[in-house]
Amino acid sequence: TASTASTAFDEAIARDQRIEPADDMPEGYRKTMIRQIAQHAHSEIIGMQPEGEWITRAPTLRRKAILLAKVQDEAGHGLYLYSAAETLGADRGDLTQRLIEGRQKYSSIFNYPTLSFADVGVIGWLVDGAAICNQVPLCRSSYGPYARAMIRICKEESFHQRQGYELLMTMMRGTPEQQAMVQDAVDRWWWPSLMMFGPPDAESPNTAQSMAWKIKRHTNDELRQRFVDMSVPQAAALGVTLPDPELRWNEERGHHDFGQPDWAELKRVITGGGVMNEERIRRRREADSDGAWVREAAAAHAAKGTS
């Protein structure tokens, strides 16, 4: 019955045990997990576009090979995550349809343009850095298939972060023009990176329930603070300035104080009003229709019942 199912579920959560696909779970838990995993999968797939635009324009063969590998990893992450959503009864084609009809979200960060090759480095350093901060605790998320996918994804994200930082280190040893490109990219990506962690806790409708279900292990503001504390010494080592006049070490708190991102901008970008939203979805829709014949051929082959 529903009540014994919810008891078994509650006990598993209380004992820090994983919830597996065949276990009974409250409908709200299933819905929340599908929402978060789908949004995460869509982010990985849409996230291939901003850096993908630089593959043909990478300055050397070495940089091109690294960037190709990174963008391919993101496709892989999207696929593990869609598979994790399928264990909850979601249908991959339906999730893609929801994305291209604007009924399901993806991360706000991918709605900003990549204006120079320094953006590739800054995305690796800050965007993958923020992704790692957010995703390492998700390796302990209560839903088994999601938590296990996160372990592998985090290993690859660490490589992405290091390649970005190494690229920036190289540019910072270069000409004044190259150094200025890096600073300009940092100025444009810093605030959007802070927004990746979501709205402030007081305005986050899902955090309390997701923490109670141990889907999320930290609040949005806790992870944002961790990211700022981690990034400040890295910026100093690189020789760039973070564009926040309020940023300073607070001895008493043992953390950095920092300014507030423009939360109205986050709202606007999440609801489709960012610079690149239309273009990102247009290209995703195009890729979906260009690939339709492959799905039809695969389905026809499967229907023959031969392997």
Ligand code: FAQ
């Ligand atoms: N953008 O109540 P909360 C990557 C939505 S990393 C868009 O706080 P929640 C790697 C939120 O979904 C990026 N929407 O929600 C990579 C909710 O929507 P609802 C992907 C946002 O879920 C790097 C509403 O606002 N990572 O792809 C954003 O408890 C480089 C209210 O918010 C993940 O998805 C946002 N920034 O917390 C790839 C991580 N923030 O209820 C390529 C997993 C909030 O209307 C290149 N996800 N919303 O459906 C999470 O940890 C959580 O879902 C949060 C949001 C923390 C993002």
